[in-house]
Amino acid sequence: MSSIALRTALPFDKDKVVELIHRLNVFEADLVGDRRRDYGAAAEYYDELMQRLSRRNGRIVLAETEGVVVGVMGFSLDQDAAYVSDGLRNHGTVTDLIVHDDWRGRGIGKMLLAEAERLTKEAGLKRLFIGVLVANERAERTYRAFGFEPYVSIMSKDV
Template sequence: MTHVRPATIHDLDALTELLDGYRQFYQQPSDIQAARDFLRQRFGQADSRILVSENREGALTGFVQLYPGVSTVGLNARWTLNDLFVLPECREKGTGRALMEAATQLAREHGVARLILMTQVENERAQRLYESLGWQRNTAFYGYLLDVK
């Protein structure tokens, strides 16, 4: 059984490894120090919500990260579910589902009207999970990106 809880600064080492694995999944080079610095900044600024899953032994097996935002049109809070990652050996065992359900429950508890996410077109495994949980593919809006760096 998967246990999901809020991440704390005490999870930094294990969470750093998970974040680095997540980035590598998206074809980014491994950079443990950058991942650690990024997470330390998230904890310091408290600008995201991070939930972690752990196995019976207490080892972290995955995480989900949410960033708060608002909708001017909807006049409400919306959170972006930006990151979901489960260790390869823990996939297809309900870990991702548990993290997604915990994220939804956390949003409900905070009065958030909508969760939004984007995933790669090729990530069919994740798409199946999202759709099985009632998420709907957005067909009303196009997504655009602009690199300003």
């Protein structure tokens, strides 16, 4: 396997990131049925994500090999509500983690998670959060193997 390098995404990387978001949307649509499958949805989400990350001292980190982007991670520094203990209130968040389907199972997700952990520690924080769809069992296994444990459960009901 070629070596994988991590770097912060730049504006000219937008199309590569949108392509991976689109692939994830299609994958998750098959799992949960509520994701848009059109490319425009991925482009709209990219714009939303960039706005959110800019407000939260965040960035997109790319995993790249030989000029090909094989993984993307959104990362931000966040703050919980006032009722959370001061030492744990501020935390890192993996907002998005996408590995190109042709590259899954090669440790790229774990490499991106290690970078999120490094960025969290670099900011002097002690806690890192990530969300996962219940239906995405493979991603949940990866996150648990990396040391994540369930913390909060968001429940949904169609009405």
